[in-house]
Amino acid sequence: MPDTPFAETGVPTTEAPVTVAIDGPAGSGKSSVSKQAARVLGYGFLDTGAAYRALAWRVLEQDRDTADADAVVAALDGFDYAISLDPDDHWVRVGDTFVTDQIREPRVSAAVSGVARVPAVRERVNLLFRALVAASGAAGVIVEGRDITTVVFPDAPVRILLTASPEVRAARRSAELTGEDAAAVAEALHRRDASDSQVVDFLTAAPGVVVVDSTDLDFDRTVDAVIDVVRTATGEN
Numbered sequence: 001m002p003d004t005p006f007a008e009t010g011v012p013t014t015e016a017p018v019t020v021a022i023d024g025p026a027g028s029g030k031s032s033v034s035k036q037a038a039r040v041l042g043y044g045f046l047d048t049g050a051a052y053r054a055l056a057w058r059v060l061e062q063d064r065d066t067a068d069a070d071a072v073v074a075a076l077d078g079f080d081y082a083i084s085l086d087p088d089d090h091w092v093r094v095g096d097t098f099v100t101d102q103i104r105e106p107r108v109s110a111a112v113s114g115v116a117r118v119p120a121v122r123e124r125v126n127l128l129f130r131a132l133v134a135a136s137g138a139a140g141v142i143v144e145g146r147d148i149t150t151v152v153f154p155d156a157p158v159r160i161l162l163t164a165s166p167e168v169r170a171a172r173r174s175a176e177l178t179g180e181d182a183a184a185v186a187e188a189l190h191r192r193d194a195s196d197s198q199v200v201d202f203l204t205a206a207p208g209v210v211v212v213d214s215t216d217l218d219f220d221r222t223v224d225a226v227i228d229v230v231r232t233a234t235g236e237n
């Protein structure tokens with residue numbers, strides 16, 4: 001884990017950023033929509049799924065199985081993880097290796113749920129997420145994942161559940177993965193959602209969480225809908 005000013009001093013270096021918490025299932029648009037909304041708002045952007053994916057990547061690099069909780073916990077040892085919060089310069093690093101693209105590969109997607117169900121992993125990355133936001137120096141940070149509105153930042157002033165129908169989500173993910181069989185992509189996405197939803201509930205909005213359903217919205221309208229929620233909640237309208 002990287003040292004941050006927050007981790008070193010125990011106090012944020014700047015006034016606390018406005019935290020925008022966004023949860024939702026795979027393919028709902030969390031990452032792409034959050035990144036674009038962050039650009040427009042001048043905020044940082046934190047993709048929390050990248051940490052789980054990077055740890056899954058490390059377990060696979062060690063020729064071990066993410067279904068083996070002991071192997072996952074062992075991979076946490078020396079897990080030197082860093083991520084950019086700049087929406088215009090997104091990268092993810094483990095040690096000296098930039099893994100930004102590798103962690104999106106289907107083999108990592110297929111393995112990541114094993115990592116996410118280990119409580120020691122969740123505790124460790126949640127501390128890191130809070131430290132990264134506190135030390136960001138940004139006016140605001142959009143943080144997206146599965147349990148951000150409920151566990152990581154339950155008191156965030158803006159909390160959104162971004163949804164879309166299962167068919168639409170599978171079609172979007174399949175369009176990204178050219179060369180992969182569409183039915184296999186859909187099957188993998190639904191299998192991962194089913195596994196992940198045993199760990200956290202990202203299909204129901206917790207009290208106070210605003211639902212943005214993008215099933216019938218194109219990308220730009222979805223970004224606008226998210227920005228509207230942020231501006232309304234922060235009184236910037």
Ligand SMILES: Nc1ncnc2c1ncn2[C@@H]1O[C@H](COP(=O)(O)OP(=O)(O)O)[C@@H](O)[C@H]1O
Nearest residue numbers: 026027028029030031032172214217218219222
């Ligand atoms: N409202 C939308 N309409 C059409 N395509 C979208 C929309 N939102 C996101 N996408 C596209 O769907 C794909 C999956 O989005 P992504 O942000 O990776 O979802 P998630 O992070 O929730 O898995 C991306 O290619 C993205 O550009």
Ligand SMILES: Nc1ccn([C@@H]2O[C@H](COP(=O)(O)OP(=O)(O)O)[C@@H](O)[C@H]2O)c(=O)n1
Nearest residue numbers: 026027048049052112113116145146147196
């Ligand atoms: N806050 C989070 C974020 C991701 N995850 C896990 O990390 C995996 C990858 O998350 P992701 O956001 O990159 O996945 P996509 O929605 O982009 O497909 C998920 O399938 C979950 O297993 C989690 O458990 N909690």
